[in-house]
Amino acid sequence: MNVPRSKSVPIGVWVGLGLAIAIDTAVQLSWKSAVLAVPQSATLLETAAVTLRQPLFYAVIVMFLLQFLNWMRVLSRVDLSFAQPITAASYVSVAVLSAVLFHENVYLFRCVGIAFILLGVWFISQTDHNTTEDAAGSLRGEPATAVVPEQLGVRSTAQSEARKDI
Protein backbone atom coordinates (compact mmCIF):
# COMPACT_ATOMS: atom_id res chain seq x y z
CA MET A 1 0.00 0.00 0.00
CA ASN A 2 2.87 2.34 -0.75
CA VAL A 3 0.73 4.58 -2.81
CA PRO A 4 0.86 8.29 -3.62
CA ARG A 5 1.01 10.87 -0.88
CA SER A 6 -0.40 14.36 -1.01
CA LYS A 7 1.96 15.55 -3.75
CA SER A 8 0.42 13.45 -6.48
CA VAL A 9 -3.01 12.52 -5.27
CA PRO A 10 -5.25 12.07 -8.32
CA ILE A 11 -8.53 13.91 -8.55
CA GLY A 12 -10.43 10.61 -8.36
CA VAL A 13 -9.04 10.00 -4.88
CA TRP A 14 -10.16 13.44 -3.70
CA VAL A 15 -13.62 12.66 -5.06
CA GLY A 16 -13.56 9.36 -3.16
CA LEU A 17 -12.49 11.08 0.06
CA GLY A 18 -15.19 13.75 -0.37
CA LEU A 19 -17.72 11.00 -0.98
CA ALA A 20 -16.54 9.16 2.16
CA ILE A 21 -17.11 12.28 4.27
CA ALA A 22 -20.50 12.89 2.65
CA ILE A 23 -21.67 9.31 3.16
CA ASP A 24 -20.44 9.19 6.79
CA THR A 25 -22.38 12.38 7.43
CA ALA A 26 -25.51 11.24 5.61
CA VAL A 27 -25.49 7.92 7.47
CA GLN A 28 -25.50 9.60 10.87
CA LEU A 29 -28.09 12.23 9.92
CA SER A 30 -30.41 9.62 8.39
CA TRP A 31 -29.96 7.25 11.34
CA LYS A 32 -30.77 10.05 13.78
CA SER A 33 -33.82 11.04 11.68
CA ALA A 34 -35.05 7.44 11.69
CA VAL A 35 -34.69 7.27 15.49
CA LEU A 36 -36.68 10.50 15.95
CA ALA A 37 -39.79 8.41 15.22
CA VAL A 38 -39.22 6.46 18.46
CA PRO A 39 -41.34 7.60 21.46
CA GLN A 40 -39.18 9.13 24.20
CA SER A 41 -40.13 6.51 26.80
CA ALA A 42 -39.23 3.50 24.62
CA THR A 43 -37.01 0.74 26.01
CA LEU A 44 -33.90 -0.51 24.18
CA LEU A 45 -35.83 -3.26 22.40
CA GLU A 46 -38.76 -0.98 21.52
CA THR A 47 -36.29 1.55 20.12
CA ALA A 48 -34.76 -1.12 17.88
CA ALA A 49 -38.19 -2.43 16.81
CA VAL A 50 -39.52 1.01 15.85
CA THR A 51 -36.28 1.92 14.05
CA LEU A 52 -36.43 -1.30 12.02
CA ARG A 53 -39.79 -0.10 10.64
CA GLN A 54 -38.31 3.18 9.36
CA PRO A 55 -37.46 3.26 5.62
CA LEU A 56 -34.61 5.68 6.44
CA PHE A 57 -32.91 2.95 8.44
CA TYR A 58 -32.73 0.82 5.28
CA ALA A 59 -31.30 3.80 3.43
CA VAL A 60 -28.59 3.79 6.11
CA ILE A 61 -27.80 0.15 5.34
CA VAL A 62 -27.56 0.89 1.61
CA MET A 63 -25.22 3.79 2.40
CA PHE A 64 -23.05 1.42 4.48
CA LEU A 65 -22.66 -0.75 1.37
CA LEU A 66 -21.80 2.22 -0.85
CA GLN A 67 -19.33 3.45 1.76
CA PHE A 68 -17.66 0.06 1.95
CA LEU A 69 -17.15 -0.04 -1.83
CA ASN A 70 -16.00 3.58 -1.98
CA TRP A 71 -13.61 3.19 0.98
CA MET A 72 -11.98 0.06 -0.42
CA ARG A 73 -11.44 1.90 -3.70
CA VAL A 74 -9.88 4.89 -1.90
CA LEU A 75 -7.61 2.64 0.18
CA SER A 76 -6.45 0.80 -2.92
CA ARG A 77 -5.04 4.11 -4.16
CA VAL A 78 -3.75 5.98 -1.09
CA ASP A 79 -2.28 5.12 2.30
CA LEU A 80 -4.69 4.76 5.17
CA SER A 81 -2.63 7.26 7.16
CA PHE A 82 -3.34 9.82 4.44
CA ALA A 83 -7.03 9.00 3.97
CA GLN A 84 -8.07 8.56 7.60
CA PRO A 85 -7.44 12.05 9.03
CA ILE A 86 -9.10 13.68 6.02
CA THR A 87 -12.32 11.78 6.57
CA ALA A 88 -12.32 12.91 10.21
CA ALA A 89 -13.78 16.10 8.68
CA SER A 90 -17.10 14.30 9.15
CA TYR A 91 -16.86 15.22 12.86
CA VAL A 92 -17.25 18.82 11.76
CA SER A 93 -19.90 18.27 9.09
CA VAL A 94 -22.05 16.12 11.41
CA ALA A 95 -21.89 18.76 14.17
CA VAL A 96 -22.74 21.63 11.81
CA LEU A 97 -25.63 19.79 10.18
CA SER A 98 -26.95 18.59 13.58
CA ALA A 99 -27.20 22.22 14.58
CA VAL A 100 -28.89 23.20 11.31
CA LEU A 101 -31.27 20.25 10.84
CA PHE A 102 -32.02 19.15 14.40
CA HIS A 103 -31.48 22.51 16.13
CA GLU A 104 -28.94 20.96 18.49
CA ASN A 105 -26.98 23.34 20.65
CA VAL A 106 -23.37 22.97 19.44
CA TYR A 107 -21.76 25.26 21.97
CA LEU A 108 -18.16 26.11 22.72
CA PHE A 109 -17.19 23.03 24.79
CA ARG A 110 -18.47 20.73 22.08
CA CYS A 111 -16.50 22.63 19.40
CA VAL A 112 -13.29 22.57 21.45
CA GLY A 113 -13.83 18.86 22.18
CA ILE A 114 -14.20 18.13 18.47
CA ALA A 115 -11.00 20.12 17.78
CA PHE A 116 -9.15 17.92 20.33
CA ILE A 117 -10.52 14.79 18.63
CA LEU A 118 -9.41 15.99 15.19
CA LEU A 119 -5.92 16.61 16.55
CA GLY A 120 -5.95 13.18 18.21
CA VAL A 121 -6.93 11.46 14.96
CA TRP A 122 -4.15 13.34 13.19
CA PHE A 123 -1.59 12.14 15.74
CA ILE A 124 -2.80 8.56 15.45
CA SER A 125 -2.52 8.71 11.66
CA GLN A 126 1.09 9.88 11.98
CA THR A 127 2.25 6.74 13.77
CA ASP A 128 4.29 4.04 12.11
CA HIS A 129 2.45 0.83 11.60
CA ASN A 130 3.24 -2.60 10.36
CA THR A 131 1.52 -2.53 7.00
CA THR A 132 2.62 -5.20 4.55
CA GLU A 133 3.15 -4.51 0.88
CA ASP A 134 0.60 -7.18 0.08
CA ALA A 135 -2.07 -6.09 2.49
CA ALA A 136 -4.64 -7.66 0.22
CA GLY A 137 -3.24 -11.05 1.21
CA SER A 138 -5.30 -10.99 4.35
CA LEU A 139 -8.45 -10.50 2.28
CA ARG A 140 -7.61 -13.65 0.39
CA GLY A 141 -7.32 -15.52 3.64
CA GLU A 142 -3.55 -15.66 3.65
CA PRO A 143 -1.72 -14.95 6.87
CA ALA A 144 -0.43 -11.41 6.86
CA THR A 145 0.43 -8.77 9.38
CA ALA A 146 -1.63 -6.25 7.47
CA VAL A 147 -3.48 -3.65 9.48
CA VAL A 148 -6.29 -3.39 6.97
CA PRO A 149 -9.37 -4.59 8.88
CA GLU A 150 -8.32 -3.18 12.20
CA GLN A 151 -7.45 0.25 10.92
CA LEU A 152 -10.38 0.38 8.56
CA GLY A 153 -12.69 0.22 11.50
CA VAL A 154 -10.67 2.56 13.60
CA ARG A 155 -11.66 5.36 11.27
CA SER A 156 -14.87 5.96 13.10
CA THR A 157 -17.39 4.08 15.05
CA ALA A 158 -20.90 2.92 14.37
CA GLN A 159 -21.14 4.24 10.87
CA SER A 160 -18.14 2.21 9.82
CA GLU A 161 -18.95 -1.23 11.06
CA ALA A 162 -21.33 -2.25 8.35
CA ARG A 163 -18.62 -1.28 5.94
CA LYS A 164 -16.82 -4.35 7.21
CA ASP A 165 -19.91 -6.45 7.79
CA ILE A 166 -20.67 -6.59 4.13
Place this chain on the structure above:
Amino acid sequence: MNVKLFGLMLVLLAVTFESVGQLFLKKGAITNGINRWVAIGIAFLVVEVFFWTSVLHNIDLSMAYPMGSLSFVGVTLLSSFILKEKVSLKRWLGVGLIVGGTTLVGVF
Protein backbone atom coordinates in the same frame (compact mmCIF):
# COMPACT_ATOMS: atom_id res chain seq x y z
CA MET B 1 -31.71 7.50 35.43
CA ASN B 2 -30.98 10.75 33.68
CA VAL B 3 -31.40 10.38 29.90
CA LYS B 4 -28.02 11.91 29.08
CA LEU B 5 -26.18 9.68 31.55
CA PHE B 6 -27.97 6.63 30.14
CA GLY B 7 -27.03 7.77 26.61
CA LEU B 8 -23.38 8.18 27.62
CA MET B 9 -23.32 4.69 29.12
CA LEU B 10 -24.72 3.33 25.86
CA VAL B 11 -21.97 5.16 23.96
CA LEU B 12 -19.38 3.35 26.10
CA LEU B 13 -21.13 0.02 25.45
CA ALA B 14 -21.29 0.66 21.69
CA VAL B 15 -17.62 1.68 21.61
CA THR B 16 -16.66 -1.43 23.61
CA PHE B 17 -18.50 -3.68 21.16
CA GLU B 18 -16.88 -1.86 18.23
CA SER B 19 -13.39 -2.25 19.72
CA VAL B 20 -13.78 -5.92 20.67
CA GLY B 21 -15.38 -6.58 17.26
CA GLN B 22 -12.33 -5.04 15.58
CA LEU B 23 -10.05 -7.19 17.74
CA PHE B 24 -11.83 -10.34 16.51
CA LEU B 25 -11.73 -9.15 12.88
CA LYS B 26 -7.99 -8.60 13.21
CA LYS B 27 -7.59 -12.09 14.71
CA GLY B 28 -9.66 -13.44 11.83
CA ALA B 29 -7.61 -11.56 9.24
CA ILE B 30 -4.36 -13.11 10.45
CA THR B 31 -5.87 -16.60 10.55
CA ASN B 32 -6.28 -18.72 7.42
CA GLY B 33 -9.54 -18.62 5.50
CA ILE B 34 -13.02 -17.64 6.61
CA ASN B 35 -13.09 -18.50 10.28
CA ARG B 36 -15.03 -18.17 13.50
CA TRP B 37 -13.11 -15.06 14.58
CA VAL B 38 -14.55 -13.10 11.65
CA ALA B 39 -18.05 -14.36 12.47
CA ILE B 40 -17.67 -13.35 16.12
CA GLY B 41 -16.31 -9.95 15.06
CA ILE B 42 -19.28 -9.33 12.79
CA ALA B 43 -21.69 -10.41 15.56
CA PHE B 44 -20.15 -7.80 17.88
CA LEU B 45 -20.57 -5.11 15.22
CA VAL B 46 -24.22 -6.03 14.68
CA VAL B 47 -24.82 -5.67 18.43
CA GLU B 48 -23.11 -2.30 18.20
CA VAL B 49 -25.68 -1.16 15.62
CA PHE B 50 -28.38 -2.06 18.17
CA PHE B 51 -26.72 0.04 20.89
CA TRP B 52 -25.90 2.94 18.57
CA THR B 53 -29.58 3.20 17.61
CA SER B 54 -30.41 3.73 21.28
CA VAL B 55 -27.51 6.15 21.69
CA LEU B 56 -29.06 8.33 18.96
CA HIS B 57 -32.45 7.98 20.63
CA ASN B 58 -31.13 9.29 23.94
CA ILE B 59 -28.59 12.00 23.16
CA ASP B 60 -27.80 14.68 20.58
CA LEU B 61 -26.07 13.50 17.40
CA SER B 62 -23.53 16.31 17.82
CA MET B 63 -22.63 14.76 21.19
CA ALA B 64 -22.81 11.08 20.20
CA TYR B 65 -20.86 11.10 16.94
CA PRO B 66 -17.64 12.72 18.24
CA MET B 67 -17.75 10.35 21.23
CA GLY B 68 -17.65 7.46 18.82
CA SER B 69 -13.99 8.36 18.36
CA LEU B 70 -13.42 6.55 21.68
CA SER B 71 -13.18 3.43 19.53
CA PHE B 72 -9.67 4.66 18.60
CA VAL B 73 -8.89 4.43 22.30
CA GLY B 74 -10.45 0.99 22.76
CA VAL B 75 -8.73 -0.44 19.71
CA THR B 76 -5.36 0.98 20.78
CA LEU B 77 -5.70 -0.50 24.28
CA LEU B 78 -6.76 -3.92 22.98
CA SER B 79 -4.06 -3.92 20.26
CA SER B 80 -1.45 -3.09 22.84
CA PHE B 81 -2.48 -5.41 25.68
CA ILE B 82 -4.03 -8.36 23.86
CA LEU B 83 -2.42 -8.43 20.40
CA LYS B 84 0.87 -7.13 21.88
CA GLU B 85 1.24 -4.63 19.04
CA LYS B 86 3.83 -1.94 19.59
CA VAL B 87 2.08 1.38 20.16
CA SER B 88 4.14 4.51 19.69
CA LEU B 89 4.23 7.52 22.00
CA LYS B 90 2.61 9.61 19.26
CA ARG B 91 -0.31 7.23 19.14
CA TRP B 92 -0.77 7.37 22.92
CA LEU B 93 -0.70 11.15 22.62
CA GLY B 94 -3.46 10.94 20.01
CA VAL B 95 -5.41 8.65 22.34
CA GLY B 96 -5.00 11.18 25.17
CA LEU B 97 -6.27 14.02 22.98
CA ILE B 98 -9.31 11.96 21.97
CA VAL B 99 -10.07 11.11 25.60
CA GLY B 100 -9.79 14.82 26.47
CA GLY B 101 -11.94 15.85 23.51
CA THR B 102 -14.68 13.32 24.20
CA THR B 103 -14.72 14.35 27.86
CA LEU B 104 -15.33 17.96 26.80
CA VAL B 105 -18.08 16.87 24.39
CA GLY B 106 -19.74 14.44 26.80
CA VAL B 107 -19.49 16.13 30.18
CA PHE B 108 -20.21 19.76 29.37
